[in-house]
Amino acid sequence: MFNVLIAEDENNIRKLISIKLKNAGYNVLLACDGLEALNIVYETHVDIIIADVMMPNMSGYELVKTLRDDGKKIPVILCTAKGGIHDKAEGFSLGVDDYMVKPIDFDELLMRIKAVLRRSQTVSEQKLIIGSVVLDYNTLTVSNGTVTESFTKKEFNILYKLLSYPEKSFSKSQLFEEFWSFDSDTEEDAVKVYVNKIRNKIEPFSEIDVQTVRGVGYRGVRNEQK
Numbered sequence: 001m002f003n004v005l006i007a008e009d010e011n012n013i014r015k016l017i018s019i020k021l022k023n024a025g026y027n028v029l030l031a032c033d034g035l036e037a038l039n040i041v042y043e044t045h046v047d048i049i050i051a052d053v054m055m056p057n058m059s060g061y062e063l064v065k066t067l068r069d070d071g072k073k074i075p076v077i078l079c080t081a082k083g084g085i086h087d088k089a090e091g092f093s094l095g096v097d098d099y100m101v102k103p104i105d106f107d108e109l110l111m112r113i114k115a116v117l118r119r120s121q122t123v124s125e126q127k128l129i130i131g132s133v134v135l136d137y138n139t140l141t142v143s144n145g146t147v148t149e150s151f152t153k154k155e156f157n158i159l160y161k162l163l164s165y166p167e168k169s170f171s172k173s174q175l176f177e178e179f180w181s182f183d184s185d186t187e188e189d190a191v192k193v194y195v196n197k198i199r200n201k202i203e204p205f206s207e208i209d210v211q212t213v214r215g216v217g218y219r220g221v222r223n224e225q226k
Contacts, residue, residue, distance in 0.1 A: 002026050002027065002047040002048065002117065003026075003027045003028075003029060003044065003045055003046050003047050003048075004021050004026045004027065004028055004029065004046075004047065004048050004049075004050060004113070005028075005029040005030075005031060005037055005040055005041065005046045005048070005049045005050070006018060006021070006028060006029070006030055006031065006049075006050050006051075007031040007032075007033065007034055007036070007037035007049060007050070007051040007052060007055065007060065007063065008031075008032075008050075008051070008052045008055070008079075009032050009033055009052060009054075009055045009056060010052070013052075013102075013104075014030060014032075016106070017050060017104070017106070017109070018030060020106045020109070020110070021110075021113075024110055026113075029044060029046065032055075032056075033055040033056050033057040033058055034051065034055050034057060034058030034059055034060060034062055034063035034066075035057040035058040036057075037049065037051065037058075037063055038058065038063060038066060038067070041067065041072065041074065042165075042168070043174075044161075044178070045160065045161055045164050046074055047074070047075075047117065048074065048075045048076070048077070048113060048116060048117060049063075049074055049075070049076045049077070050076075050077050050079060050109070050113070051063055051064075051076060051077070051078055051079065052078075052079055052080060053078055053079075053080035054080065054081075060076075060078050060080070061078075061090060061094055063076075064076050064078070064094045064095055064096055065094050065095075067095075068094060068095040075097040075098075075116045075117065075119075076095070076096050076097055076098075077096070077097060077098040077099070077100060077109075077112060077113065077116060078096050078098075078099050078100070079100045079101075079102060079104055079109075080099075080100075080101065080102060081101070081102045097116045097119070098112050098115075098116050100112065128160060128163060128164060130163065130207050130208055130222050130223060131207040131222075131223050132144045132145060132207065133205045133207045133208055135156070135159065135160055135163065137156070137160065140152070140153060140156045142156075142159070142201070142202060142205060142208075144204070144205055144207075147204040147205070149201045149202070149204065149205075151198070151201060154179055154194065155194055155197055155198050155201070157179060158175060158179060158191075158194055158195070158198060159198050159202070159210070159220070161175075161178075161220075162210055162218060162219060162220030163208060163220035163222065164220070165220065166219065166220045166221060166222045167219075168219065169213040169216045169217050169218065169219040170217050170218055170219070171216060171217035172188050172191045172192065172217050172218075173188060173217075174217065175191045175217070175218070176188045176190070176191050195210055195218055198210055206223070207222065207223035208220070208221065208222060208223070209221040
């Protein structure tokens with residue numbers, strides 16, 4: 001399931017887009033402005049961003065510029081009441097993937113999302129490639145062409161998140177809150193159990209690892225860091 005981040009300061013529009021995307025099968029993340037959207041990007045895996053241009057704290061343009069300056073290639077569709085050619089030119093010059101003028105046709109938005117995801121080579125399958133190692137979200141497997149290991153969905157999601165942000169450490173509490181429901185009877189120690197299972201399964205793949213950061217939590221390690 002793709003994670004779609006909606007950055008929109010108007011509550012009604014944000015809710016309408018959210019409902020439409022959820023009905024279409026997307027997992028939706030919500031932000032009231034560009035700054036909140038940026039924080040979400042650095043905490044959670046995001047496949048595509050739908051952002052308004054005029055927002056408090058950080059505009060859609062500023063959000064895109066910050067992401068691109070940081071080397072992040074997350075696809076972005078800007079939605080705005082400004083439909084002039086100069087407005088669009090500014091957005092595309094910053095690295096926007098598509099541009100829609102309000103009022104938004106939701107069916108058109110869905111088509112554009114699919115098209116942008118297809119262009120970014122993430123449609124129909126989600127893969128994280130690290131050297132010869134491929135994490136395949138569709139099959140919940142990790143392989144290197146010789147060895148293939150299967151994971152449960154929770155195991156795979158934890159590994160995928162850690163390796164998606166190899167320079168960031170996640171606490172046990174952060175991982176627990178994201179991957180276990182709040183009403184679950186499971187204790188936070190389950191995170192350690194799952195990390196140990198993941199480590200056992202990725203032993204054949206020298207290019208990836210999950211490292212314990214003393215006093216902090218866990219971080220994903222890619223081959224270039226070894």
